Amino acid sequence: MTGRQCCEAKDPVFETAHNDLHNLFPAIGEVNGDRSNFNWGMVEGNKREYGACPMEIDESIRRAEPPNAVKGDVARVMFYMEDTYGFRLSDQDRKLFSVWSKQDAPDAWEIERNQRIAKIQGKDNRFISQYAGAASATPSSNTKPAEDIVNAKPSSTKITKQGFSCDTKKTCSQMSSCEEAKFQLKSCANTGIDGDGDGVPCAKLCK
Template sequence: MKKVLLAALALLLPFTAQAAPPFTFTEDKVVAKQKIYFDQTNSTQGELYCGCHWTWAGKSGGRIDFASCGYQTRSQQNRAERVEWEHIVPAWIFGHQRQGWQNGGRKNCVADDPVFRAMEADLYNLYPSVGEVNGDRSNFQYGMVAGAGSQYGQCNTKVDFAGRAAEPRDEVKGLTARVTFYMYDRYNLSMSRQQQQLLTAWDKQFPVTPWEKERDNRIATVMGHHNPFVTDERKWTLGYKPVGEGIVSPIPTRTPQPINTTNVSSTSSSVAIMGNKSSHIYHLPVGCPSYDKVSPKNQVAFGSEAEAQAAGYRKAGNCK
């Protein structure tokens, strides 16, 4: 009984340190590794598209174990070997429904569109995957792919390059459908009738799995809300009208609290560390001359250097 309690406590502990949802895609990947998929490298479901096992490498990367899933490289060996983070609903797709993308592409959206940044950093939409399949899927919509044969050995995901469609393996069709419903619902996106018909069919054919429920609970601990299409609070039907509760302006920022820097060392946990979301560099209030020069729209505060580093930030080079 004691071992069971300790195991449950260990599972909960990684979530308690997360004070707010990630604000950037870079931060998102680190949080996803540390708090969502940290123990999934050798799990039954594996990564998204092929069910492969992997080993972690670096802050948010990993190396694919081909033997665990019978994977065979199609054309990109280096990319096939690495774990990449797939947006289940591609940034290209949701970005093209934002005016900022029309005015300057993804870079412009990241800089000026708080709703795009929220979508790009939404943990529900992120999943580790084989890099080659992630690249081949590109920004294609999901669809039924006929006649593709075996493109990646024993991996059952198929990509129709000419038809610009991707069909994931059966084991994750339900999950990808419910994540897609969530993204379109939360951010008030427009989905084609054909895509709705396909995904509602997958939703019915492939019900929520125990892992999908566990994933939802883990992400909810960080994001502060569940995917209502996993918890059965909502059901997507043809012609569904999105709620749009994720439309925010601006995205809340981590505002530093007033602090007294007198006799406070740069390693003290009470010091507010100022990060720059654009450069992913952080500054200390003592010894870093650029601490108060970060543009307000790029400011993100951390409680410690360790927290900043865990989010993928590095200390400014001009700090003494």
């Protein structure tokens, strides 16, 4: 017995995390199967193969990008899982999820769902309930200052004086300059344009 089956049988923390209602969502079988255990992230281009469901999955890099309407939901679950179970997020993931959480604030259903789960499990997702940065919010010992960004009120789409924004452009071929590529990487957490992870986007543009 190896991998997930072993964890489910031998690790009570894994089993609790696996069954945590905050981490469970209904999903279309085909999409869930294709997504597998790929990392969340930005997918270059428009790899949308599920009809009206704007989910993007790139098997070649084992990465999945959720629809814009639920990116914040995904981010807040990831922060909750780290906060509750000590699963460590990379700095790159933390920056990406912080951007997603700001761009997609909790809606009425996410808030209601959180409250319902809290009544059942006795614990809410504070990254939803304390989203506006309530004074009572106290980071736990295994969280990092990035939560201050997560809990901040969302701002309107950022547009620079050069006209750059996080709305549409994703690939290096769509960038007008190295400056725009750097904006996409740093302000939009578009990690897909930094293939080797060295912090320099679009090598051909930013030589």
